[in-house]
Amino acid sequence: MSRTKFIFAGVLIxxxxxYLIVSNTGSTARYxxxxxxxxxxxxxxxxxxxTVSGAVLGDTIVYDxxxxxxxxxxxxxxxxxxxxxxxxxxxxxxxxxxxxxNAPRLEVVYNGVKPDLLKHESQAIIxxxxxxxxRFYADExxxxxxxxxxxxxxxxxxxxx
Amino acid sequence: xxAEVGVxxxxxxxxxxxxxxxxxxxxxxxxxxxxxxxARNGVLATAALLGFAVLLLVAxxxxxxxxxxxxxxxxxxxxxxxxxxxxLWAGQEGSLLLWSFLQALFAAxxxxxxxxxxxxxxFSPTAVRWAAVxxxxxTAFFAGVTLFLSNPFVQTAVVPADGAxxxxxxxxxxxxxHPPTLYLGYVGLAVPYAFAMAALITGEVxxxxxxxxRWTLAAWLFLGLGLLLGARWAYDVLGWGGYWAWDPVExxxxxxxxxxxxxLHGGAMQEERRGFRLWNVLLVAAxxxxxxxxxxxxxxxxxxxxxxxxRSDLGPYFIAAILLVLVGSxxxxxxxxxxxxxxxxGAFLSREGMxxxxxxxxxxxxxxxxxxxxxxxxxxxxxxxxFEASPEWFDRVTAPQLAALLLILAFxxxxxxxxxxxxxxxxxELWPGALGAVLVVGLAALAGFTDPLSLLGFFLIGxxxxxxxxxxxxxxxxxxxxxxxxxxxxWALADRNRRKYGGxxxxxxxxxxTVGLIGTRMYPLERDLTIVSREPxxxxxxxxxxxxxxxxxxxxxxxxxxxxxxxxxxxxLVTLQPRLEQYITMEQTVTTxxxxxxxxxxxxxVLAGWTAEGTAATFTVYVNPxxxxxxxxxxxxxxxxxxxxxxxxxERLSVPQRRRRRVWNAVALTAGLLVLMAAGLAMWGxxxxxxxxxxxxPIPGQAAPDFTLTLLDGSTFTLSGLRGQVVVVNFxxxxxxxCEEETPDLQAVWEEYQGRGVAFVGIAxxxxxxxxxxxxxxxxxxxxxxxxxxxxxxxxxxxxxxxETFVVGPDGRVAAFYIGPVTAEQLRxxxxxxxx
Numbered sequence: 001m002s003r004t005k006f007i008f009a010g011v012l013i014x015x016x017x018x019y020l021i022v023s024n025t026g027s028t029a030r031y032x033x034x035x036x037x038x039x040x041x042x043x044x045x046x047x048x049x050x051t052v053s054g055a056v057l058g059d060t061i062v063y064d065x066x067x068x069x070x071x072x073x074x075x076x077x078x079x080x081x082x083x084x085x086x087x088x089x090x091x092x093x094x095x096x097x098x099x100x101x102n103a104p105r106l107e108v109v110y111n112g113v114k115p116d117l118l119k120h121e122s123q124a125i126i127x128x129x130x131x132x133x134x135r136f137y138a139d140e141x142x143x144x145x146x147x148x149x150x151x152x153x154x155x156x157x158x159x160x161x
Numbered sequence: 162x163x164a165e166v167g168v169x170x171x172x173x174x175x176x177x178x179x180x181x182x183x184x185x186x187x188x189x190x191x192x193x194x195x196x197x198x199x200a201r202n203g204v205l206a207t208a209a210l211l212g213f214a215v216l217l218l219v220a221x222x223x224x225x226x227x228x229x230x231x232x233x234x235x236x237x238x239x240x241x242x243x244x245x246x247x248x249l250w251a252g253q254e255g256s257l258l259l260w261s262f263l264q265a266l267f268a269a270x271x272x273x274x275x276x277x278x279x280x281x282x283x284f285s286p287t288a289v290r291w292a293a294v295x296x297x298x299x300t301a302f303f304a305g306v307t308l309f310l311s312n313p314f315v316q317t318a319v320v321p322a323d324g325a326x327x328x329x330x331x332x333x334x335x336x337x338x339h340p341p342t343l344y345l346g347y348v349g350l351a352v353p354y355a356f357a358m359a360a361l362i363t364g365e366v367x368x369x370x371x372x373x374x375r376w377t378l379a380a381w382l383f384l385g386l387g388l389l390l391g392a393r394w395a396y397d398v399l400g401w402g403g404y405w406a407w408d409p410v411e412x413x414x415x416x417x418x419x420x421x422x423x424x425l426h427g428g429a430m431q432e433e434r435r436g437f438r439l440w441n442v443l444l445v446a447a448x449x450x451x452x453x454x455x456x457x458x459x460x461x462x463x464x465x466x467x468x469x470x471x472r473s474d475l476g477p478y479f480i481a482a483i484l485l486v487l488v489g490s491x492x493x494x495x496x497x498x499x500x501x502x503x504x505x506x507g508a509f510l511s512r513e514g515m516x517x518x519x520x521x522x523x524x525x526x527x528x529x530x531x532x533x534x535x536x537x538x539x540x541x542x543x544x545x546x547x548f549e550a551s552p553e554w555f556d557r558v559t560a561p562q563l564a565a566l567l568l569i570l571a572f573x574x575x576x577x578x579x580x581x582x583x584x585x586x587x588x589x590e591l592w593p594g595a596l597g598a599v600l601v602v603g604l605a606a607l608a609g610f611t612d613p614l615s616l617l618g619f620f621l622i623g624x625x626x627x628x629x630x631x632x633x634x635x636x637x638x639x640x641x642x643x644x645x646x647x648x649x650x651x652w653a654l655a656d657r658n659r660r661k662y663g664g665x666x667x668x669x670x671x672x673x674x675t676v677g678l679i680g681t682r683m684y685p686l687e688r689d690l691t692i693v694s695r696e697p698x699x700x701x702x703x704x705x706x707x708x709x710x711x712x713x714x715x716x717x718x719x720x721x722x723x724x725x726x727x728x729x730x731x732x733x734l735v736t737l738q739p740r741l742e743q744y745i746t747m748e749q750t751v752t753t754x755x756x757x758x759x760x761x762x763x764x765x766x767v768l769a770g771w772t773a774e775g776t777a778a779t780f781t782v783y784v785n786p787x788x789x790x791x792x793x794x795x796x797x798x799x800x801x802x803x804x805x806x807x808x809x810x811x812e813r814l815s816v817p818q819r820r821r822r823r824v825w826n827a828v829a830l831t832a833g834l835l836v837l838m839a840a841g842l843a844m845w846g847x848x849x850x851x852x853x854x855x856x857x858x859p860i861p862g863q864a865a866p867d868f869t870l871t872l873l874d875g876s877t878f879t880l881s882g883l884r885g886q887v888v889v890v891n892f893x894x895x896x897x898x899x900c901e902e903e904t905p906d907l908q909a910v911w912e913e914y915q916g917r918g919v920a921f922v923g924i925a926x927x928x929x930x931x932x933x934x935x936x937x938x939x940x941x942x943x944x945x946x947x948x949x950x951x952x953x954x955x956x957x958x959x960x961x962x963x964x965e966t967f968v969v970g971p972d973g974r975v976a977a978f979y980i981g982p983v984t985a986e987q988l989r990x991x992x993x994x995x996x997x
Contacts, residue, residue: 005509006509006514006517009509009518010518010521013518013521013522013525013565014521014525016561017525017528017529017558017562020529020557020558020561020562021529021532021558024554024557024558025536025540025548025550025554028551028553028554028557029536029540029548029549029550029551029554030548030549030550030551031546031547031548031549032537032546032547032548032549033547049551051549065691065770065771065772065777065779066691066777067691068689068691068769068770068779079547111689112689112781113689113769113770113779113781114769114770116749116750127551
């Protein structure tokens with residue numbers, strides 16, 4: 001008697017958790033894309049929760065502290081860690097990306113405070129949605145700089161919701 | 162020289178620990194105590210050698226030995242002493258060395274009195290020898306990685322004149338304690354794992370959980386404390402308003418803590434009811450594997466993390482170790498499966514039943530976090546697309562599981578006989594829980610937390626708390642009937658049932674923490690604002706007035722801070738000074754938030770930027786409801802854990818045992834108190850950057866604080882003596898350029914209005930008399946001047962800088978105040994308004 005109850009409760013719990021994981025992966029998980037993949041998706045990408053990463057073009061950074069609003073352009077970098085490694089590490093990949101005029105680019109709009117780490121050749125990981133106008137509207141901005149400091153320190157920029 | 166000795170010490174330690182592994186293995190196979198004795202010596206030698214290596218590295222830091230690359234990368238001459246010591250674990254190499262040492266130390270502590278003789282106080286000698294094999298292998302792995310792959314003693318070709326310095330973000334008490342505390346937790350979990358596997362080999366699966374209970378408990382407490390300190394550090398230092406982002410590195414610490422929590426509960430059940438054997442060996446294996454997985458995620462760089470971890474080539478070695486542990490443990494468990502299937506669980510609505518469900522939920526919780534952490538890798542393998550779990554994903558997946566655990570907690574607290582009555586459909590036993598639920602929900606709703614989902618959470622919290630408190634109250638009441646005072650009765654009960662009462666307190670801590678989780682995660686408020694100086698802005702229930710921007714150039718950094726007054730309605734609350742420190746040589750900026758912590762909510766302000774003239778600044782303002790409950794719950798949790806850790810009352814022991822116990826108690830008491838104090842200091846002590854609560858400044862309409870001042874001419878000035886007159890109180894200093902700017906205006910207005918019932922008094926703040934005399938001669942000041950040498954007077958007026966000017970009306974109340982230089986027009990307007 002009690003054995004069946006346990007099995008029933010256990011199956012129920014496991015099923016509920018599996019359901020939670022699967023349904024939330026559909027709704028709140030973010031699609032992780034490179035700029036090239038994003039642009040290949042075209043209109044299908046509009047409005048979905050996305051994460052895009054790219055190299056920051058320093059000249060394009062425009063910041064209006066009054067609103068505050070930030071716009072800048074990022075350049076495609078490969079998403080596969082192995083590919084990055086083959087190309088000589090993240091710093092080399094970022095450097096090559098900003099100097100490649102043919103690499104796909106994406107304009108980013110972020111209504112928020114400009115992080116200090118946002119500078120030329122830093123890696124931006126951007127979460128948000130692609131707008132109808134082809135610009136990317138970011139909710140969250142994470143930045144990484146390949147620096148000589150190697151401590152395990154979280155970056156200050158951006159942040160969690 | 163020092164570096165070579167360091168390398169030699171680690172190398173020798175690796176040799177001795179490998180020897181000790183071999184010796185322990187031979188001792189176990191041949192049942193030979195001489196080999197066991199030799200293994201014990203090897204274990205002790207390893208701990209000593211690694212301890213020596215750690216000391217050498219500390220010495221290298223203290224003596225600025227920059228020929229050691231690790232020291233040059235993480236320290237500099239100007240670093241204060243305690244940070245030079247903590248720089249030891251600022252990077253990977255030093256962390257791994259410390260880890261190896263702690264592992265060796267824990268192995269020595271766990272094995273010293275058990276290994277060697279023909280007998281052992283609890284486990285059979287063979288089991289102890291096998292445990293020694295596993296523990297030594299773990300130490301050998303970390304010592305080997307330290308020596309060959311991540312050596313902190315590597316020297317630089319060119320010795321730099323000064324080191325690169327410690328990352329500014331790590332210069333915080335939370336960061337000083339957070340890593341070593343986590344390491345203690347990780348390392349501690351190896352002990353129950355080693356003994357569990359040994360027990361599986363020898364077949365002593367009955368009692369292993371009880372015999373290593375205190376190791377499990379200590380490791381679990383340290384892990385919990387480490388997680389709390391990390392959260393508090395993030396909240397204080399990182400300036401994003403939060404404390405937990407579900408980052409892979411954070412998850413890496415959470416997962417073994419969850420499985421260790423489950424293991425503690427399973428262990429308690431194994432002692433009480435002899436069941437749960439399979440659960441417990443699986444949980445201990447999972448905990449240890451997750452520890453390795455945690456180090457792997459933090460060191461390998463293979464998982465995308467916000468923590469900018471160094472990529473290193475340790476990944477494959479850790480994967481190999483993880484696989485070895487996983488496959489080995491599972492093989493052993495399958496091999497011994499007959500020993501592990503104990504008597505079947507009891508009724509569904511019983512303690513066993515509830516514990517089984519709780520263990521299952523802890524497991525699914527851990528698996529959920531693991532799936533979320535690995536989601537990009539998993540989805541890429543399954544579908545070809547990379548999905549990433551957002552914090553929202555984690556919140557939504559884990560919150561229902563946490564709620565289910567709270568529900569179970571409410572039933573678990575009930576004694577068995579009450580559960581039996583519940584099974585008989587008697588709901589009478591539930592009234593304390595119901596009362597608690599109604600109370601907590603009512604309070605929360607009154608405080609404005611009315612979201613139905615959060616009320617469900619508060620309901621469960623109240624129910625669990627009510628049931629536990631009801632249970633304790635009934636126990637106490639039973640004793641009170643036997644003519645004891647209630648407090649005395651409670652104390653006696655807690656003393657006799659330390660584990661049970663420790664458990665109650667831990668649960669209470671978790672409930673408080675959950676209150677904080679609900680508040681901060683369901684009701685957060687975040688605003689980016691650009692505020693023009695002196696224009697009030699409303700955020701939530703607060704009115705913020707940005708007064709001015711100040712800057713200070715220090716040796717290595719430019720510090721900029723904003724002075725922001727916070728009001729609630731018309732009521733002045735606090736002056737907050739969020740800060741931005743730009744480290745010049747390090748090209749790094751540290752934003753230090755300013756925080757007003759309250760029971761209902763925290764007001765948390767970050768300075769983000771400012772205009773060139775400094776007349777407007779951009780802030781990110783967060784209102785975090787119930788955040789204080791997180792830290793409060795954390796401390797309650799630690800206190801309960803410490804009580805549960807406390808050895809049982811010594812009545813039942815022999816005299817030598819009692820004596821030994823006393824020494825051990827004294828040591829444990831000291832260590833426990835030190836850890837608690839350090840935790841308290843790190844979480845609530847000073848050093849939290851711009852968490853400034855300056856004295857309240859009198860605002861218009863409030864009485865101006867009275868004072869008596871000796872003037873330059875030797876006479877005394879008393880503010881209350883001038884009731885009926887308008888008094889202009891000006892705080893200034895001879896060294897302050899804005900004061901030079903305003904002095905001619907003050908003098909001009911004084912000349913215009915003197916004789917009309919007006920007094921002007923200039924108070925030189927922390928100044929020098931000759932400089933003051935020189936200044937007033939230069940500007941021809943004729944109004945009253947006095948000196949506030951100590952700054953006491955300024956403090957009473959809540960001064961945040963000079964100049965500041967208060968206009969006091971004839972009724973002795975403040976009519977107006979000015980931060981920064983005042984102009985003649987402003988003063989004239991005020992005086993004309995006040996004078997008849």
